Amino acid sequence: MTTAQRNATLTGQMIIAGDAVTGAGKVVHGVNPATNEQLQPAYAHGTAADVDRAAAAAAGAFGAYRATSSQDRATFLDAVADNLDAVRDDLVERAHAETGLPVARLTGEVGRTSGQLRLFSGVLREGSWNGARIDPAQPGRSPLPRADIRQRKVPLGPVAVFGASNFPLAFSVAGGDTASALAAGCPVVVKAHDAHPGTSELVGRAVTEAVAATGMPAGTFSLLFGSGQELGIALVTDPRIKAVGFTGSRSGGTALVRAAAARLEPIPVYAEMSSINPVYPLGGALRERAAELGTAFVGSLTMGSGQFCTNPGLVIAVDGPDLDAFVAAAAEALHASAATPMLTPNIARSFAGGVEEFAGEATVVARGAAAGGPNSCRPALFTVAADEFLDSETLQQEIFGASGLIVRCRDLAQVRTVTERLEGQLTATIHADPDDHDDAGALLALLELKAGRILFNGWPTGVEVGHAMVHGGPYPSTSDSRTTSVGSLAIERFLRPVAYQDVPPALLPTAVADGNPDRIWRRVDGELTRD
Template sequence: MGFTPTGKHLVAGDWLEGEGFFASSPAHGPAHRFSVGTGALVDRACEAAEEAFWYFGYAKRWERAAFLRVITEEIEARGEAITEIGSQETGLPAARLQGERARTIGQLRLFADHIELGGYLDRRVDVALPDRQPAPRPEIRMMQRPIGPVAVFGASNFPLAFSTAGGDTAAALAAGCPVVVKGHSAHPGTGEIVAEAIDAAIRRSGVHPGVFSLIQGNSREIGQAIVQHPLIKAVGFTGSLAGGRALFDLCAARPEPIPFFGELGSVNPMFLLPEALKARPEALGQGWAASLTMGAGQFCTNPGIAVVIEGPEADRFTAATTEALGKVAPQTMLSDGIARSYHEGQARMSERNAVRPLLATPMSGREVSPSLFETSSERFLTDHALGEEVFGPLGLVVRASSAEDMERLARAFVGQLTVTIHMEAADLAAARRLLPILERKAGRVLVNGFPTGVEVVDAMVHGGPYPASTNFGATSVGTLSIRRFLRPVAYQNLPQGLLPEDLDG
């Protein structure tokens, strides 16, 4: 089942052209032309989203849940075509895209179930105390309400799960917020076919068409226009630190500042404690190599740094990692731009006096090989650039001189999505000293695992202190992510007939 993109934008139920065109740059297969969005299209999409909010934001929870489930049916109906064009555009293997499609569907269904249960409303009631002295207390009820139209930016590294119908879109729609998506130019055809599925679900469900729009473009102007539009009330973003920070600043500078929920990147350090390193240095090295190169290292939870204590066990770990990485065949990066950034990052690392290359293969083009470097704690602490993310399969071993030095390194890290402790039972005391430091650095702390792979469950936190994300109190994965698009409203002394249905009774 093939799919040929129209190259148009979906704006409130209509497929429209903009001004000018850009061409996709697929890893294989045909390139396609896509229309470039305009300010007029942004206005039309945002105005339609605001109009839709008066219906969708006040719809019954079961109605929104049913709509989410219809979206999953329409995505599944296009499964083979989604895999085909997604593989062409990104170079990802079919199995990865099939798994990501299942995750996308799973997220939508999870939110459908979640809002039907109603716990996310966080309803609270303080009964009236008319006889209280010296003054009576009124009845006060509170619950969470949707905030209005939300802008979502598609991610380069997850063309399905973090893009058009991904986690941000699922959470916003579940909350009752219409969505305007800025499609990612690395996979515009994939974005279009998923938007087609959502459009079909809107028509089947009788939902207001302004509840979803997709605007494509290969420049920053369209994204800037969307986040600066006065009808947009929040932004969900997954991408680079530079791009995310620029949009964050625009959101803060608006006449009405709005929250920008950006997931911006992380090096996800691992701390290998002495007894674990003594017991299984080879297994840890092989496990790290596999995690580091999964998907060509193009995961935001890719563990880019391993902290070890100097000694023969550290040598064995490093040797095992180098050997395992050397056996990894070249992999295709998701886009020409990501590959170019990886080449530049590897070159910068190779040129630094503070590091020693263990594996650094000269490369060009979209096919890349893994790289491995090492440095001392002293050099790492004085060269802050060593702690910056290089997106791709690049690892850095940092050698500490002692457990105290390892703790000093832990304190020096900026905010992360994840941190990992590898330990044995005999490392428990050292792990206890590290944990208070590490939980201040990241949204997720792991023990004896690798962070690549984010479970879509109630308890997941995918976020962390800046620069991992722009809001340390939020997550972009898991049911708690719906809270980004809600705000609490208190209702004081409302008569029964005026109370919102979810607070009545």
């Protein structure tokens, strides 16, 4: 089947436990933001009945799914990855039409998405995710004998995942939240983002085919279409849903957090929301390469129309001729930057509104080229004195898109004051030369309290998927700073520990059984061992 043929087979249907289901709600279409062309087919939103059916299927599948071995779940995740890679061209074509994101970027994003799934199949095979601990019995201990106590982690239950608009693959239907929840042994119900329904259907099919091919229970995965306020809230408040993964706006994430907290049984919500990702070019770095840094900053700022969670929207530096040179180079680069389409008409409108609001409180340094097509992002660069920044409620807010603000500080003490006033961030970036290291060290200690990832002499866009990555941070960058939504640690979001006391050997889970049949790392009497 060619890509065109496969895209022509899109049905506009949801997938509930393997069954194609036509929604009875509002009808939406994908829209090509570069042309405003309405894309076929139509997608009808689901209703409360569909949420009920998907949640019931997930709850029904949970027992069998969580009882599968790590090896079997790894095989399943690998099958999802293989299925995605097999339809890569279809995914890229449809996602390009639905999001306006460049083909090269989307091609890379397919690889990143299947790579994430394979990272978690590796996590499952390695086995430390079990958190196995054994404190052997001490029958002779005085004054009281010690019981045999063992600990492992078990999955929380069905998880609701909300697809993000800005990563139609890597943070969407089979993105990091879904991959880590499935790895943990949790069935997943996805609410697709209306901005890329066709891409979502293609990915949903790839997952569904892998469920069937590897013998997982059908209720392990469902894909629904619907609005956040209605279907989304219905999903988060369904008593069978036990955790939530979300990437999106601060208002959307906050609404889910509040709905989850108001349940009879509150549940964890992992919402990745708002971040302006401060950048700190220090004195030595500015002295050595102000112009180079200004140009590179704009490259990161405008990448993908600035629609990355880690987009560097804020530069904080000591004022002076070197910062002027940075600003001049940034202005020149921004002025030369092309207007590129944003993900949706709504996002483009919000961006334009945000830029207009900032213009009332900060000085416009440069704008990018005027828009050539609809929904395009005309990049913007502002500057403001730190005193005014500190007084403003507007200027610390995120403008989703390629808008940057340079805060001019009197001295390093004021850099620190501005930083102390920042809300929580996904990232913070320091540009430092060796003679900046004392200043950089002091700043690093402060930024550890403000951000989930701190990087030197680079740019925050581009989030490596690995074991050490943290894509998270203090509120409001996320609703739960104790974790990450990218990288292998993300599996811990969907697990909880259980202790087994004097459980007969025949009934012990293999992760904590005598003789270590799974050959995994375990903490025995406090010491890590693979024996």
